[in-house]
Amino acid sequence: MLLKERTESDELLIMRYLNRRMKLDEKEKFRYMNLEKGYEGEVKFDELLENLQEERFVINDLLLELNNSYFQIDTLIISQGIIHLIDIKNFEGDCYLESDKLFSVKTGWEYKNPINQLKRSETLFSQLLKKLKYTYLIKSSVVFINPEFTLYQASMDQPIILPSQVNRFIKELNNTPSKLNYSDKELAQKLISLHQPKNPFHRLPNFSYEQLQKGVYCNHCFSFLMLIKNHSFVCKNCGNHEKIKKVILRHTKEYQLLFPDRKITTNNIFEWCNVELNQSTVYRVLKENYTAFGKKKNTYYE
Ligand SMILES: [Zn+2]
Structure with missing residues (x-):
């Protein structure tokens, strides 16, 4: 078992x-x-x-x-x-x-x-x-x-x-x-x-937010060439389809793990995904899947 x-x-x-x-x-x-x-x-x-x-x-x-x-x-x-x-x-x-x-x-x-x-x-x-x-x-x-x-x-x-x-x-x-x-x-x-959840032996390279390439990538071939068609992202490289909502959530999780000190906000995730999305789509996905804290412009999610 x-x-x-x-x-x-x-x-x-x-x-x-x-x-x-x-x-x-x-x-x-x-x-x-x-x-x-x-x-x-x-x-x-x-x-x-x-x-x-x-x-x-x-x-x-x-x-x-x-x-x-x-x-x-x-x-x-x-x-x-x-x-x-x-x-x-x-x-x-x-x-x-x-x-x-x-x-x-x-x-x-x-x-x-x-x-x-x-x-x-x-x-x-x-x-x-x-x-x-x-x-x-x-x-x-x-x-x-x-x-x-x-x-x-x-x-x-x-x-x-x-x-x-x-x-x-x-x-x-x-x-x-x-x-x-x-x-x-x-x-x-x-x-x-x-069990200790935090491993003290983890070694990570130095990196900063500014230095990383922004954008969404395909979960199949990892190409950044993604287009929006209907309610999905379509990879121009391999043709893989993935629902917009799933792509936003996947990249939000990535953002969260890479930058535990940065807040998840509509703006931040919008900038991280750096793709022709409606801000309101990002807002909706975050609202549906995370808990909102703060008000209006200062809203963030956990
Ligand atoms: Zn692909």
Whole structure:
């Protein structure tokens, strides 16, 4: 049973928006692509877990904190008496391990060793369980999900699931009977309540409102070439249709996430969308979907 769904992190969403509206430098672009790739891998793993059998709780994307140390768990599975902590990596190509370090064969670049990160998370998680007075066996694994990935020089006792082992890993999990009780549920709820919504490790490029390209873009091909026809926007690039109301709401959400300190007003959203819309259309959409505060010219929405 899925108790906490996975969604894109604010960091990934913001990077996506920025990538469409400004020129990221090479480092930023690299980081952005890695975030996209990481998320893609996690979603792929979620799909495999859809066939999970027996009674289990699945909690995705947990960010926990213990004594000022933060640790993240991509997927946490509670089964009878055992908790799996899973870190998902969508690395591609050939890598090798050498004295505790992970390198790419092709570029020689060093990656953060996911096994060390996993061990740290496991230690902190055990302490947290102890503090909450629960006893479970903890098993943690790094799952390399990408079929194009190979790892050299990994010893057999490492907590690694290679692409060729992922299906077997799930099969073995399914072959273990599991019945959950009230205390399991209580722990799951407790963990979800401890989730930290604000990730202190998010790194974003510097950007300002002025610097970003204004306008509405297609949600299919991301082209800014949008025309209004009847009650829809039509993309000149790919022909995709989207209702005006939906486009305004989508861009208002984007504005909100990019500029949490700026107020949502008819004028601001009108300027942000920078398209031949009637101001009254923007006004109507905001009024219908948000709560208005203030009066007349000073009205803003939340
Ligand atoms: Zn398009």
